[in-house]
Amino acid sequence: MNLTPEKTDRWLTFRTKRGEAGFVMTLWEVLIAVFIVAVVFGLIFDGYVTTAKMAQWTGYSLAAQAMSGQAVEQARSAVWDIALQKTEVTNMTLINKQITINGNNWTMTGYTTNVLDIPWKGTNYVLATNFVTVQSFFQNGVSNPWVQMQSVTVQTVWPFDAWGKYTLVYYTNTVCTFIAPDNRDPTTLGQ
Numbered sequence: 001m002n003l004t005p006e007k008t009d010r011w012l013t014f015r016t017k018r019g020e021a022g023f024v025m026t027l028w029e030v031l032i033a034v035f036i037v038a039v040v041f042g043l044i045f046d047g048y049v050t051t052a053k054m055a056q057w058t059g060y061s062l063a064a065q066a067m068s069g070q071a072v073e074q075a076r077s078a079v080w081d082i083a084l085q086k087t088e089v090t091n092m093t094l095i096n097k098q099i100t101i102n103g104n105n106w107t108m109t110g111y112t113t114n115v116l117d118i119p120w121k122g123t124n125y126v127l128a129t130n131f132v133t134v135q136s137f138f139q140n141g142v143s144n145p146w147v148q149m150q151s152v153t154v155q156t157v158w159p160f161d162a163w164g165k166y167t168l169v170y171y172t173n174t175v176c177t178f179i180a181p182d183n184r185d186p187t188t189l190g191q
Helices: 005-077
Strands: 093-101 105-115 127-138 147-158 169-179
Touching: 005 127, 005 147, 005 169
Parallel strands: none
Antiparallel strands: 093 105, 105 127, 127 147, 147 169
């Protein structure tokens, strides 16, 4: 290729103008790339925050479930012997305990409050409330033959405020079980 000075000047002029035009296009490309990177980092950050909130909610829920289980186990471990006419489930430490008797059946209601078993320091603990209901009933619907049981229902209500709202949202964990009576009187065992 034989370049004369005239051709060289035109080629350099064309090359310089093309370079300036390329620089303008590169600026737009850089701005778009920065915008894309900012959106991606924002989504990654939002993902981490959402994951942390869900992990916190899961911890609260598991702690509330354990709290419900403690109340159920307290009711299950109480002596309830029909033969000895001994019922210790009514000795549960409940606030505003009320016992309603309807014939041979009875219902006990009340509540307790406690701190959820999650890490806390100072005053950032979370209080939850157990609403306990114990009902005695006859499994076959009649009092003869005696097939008496107890139903224990514990509802644990706990607050959560990390969803980005400025109000608390209350959640409820419910545990329900049935209890058969003990039989600790050897004379009623047919021996």
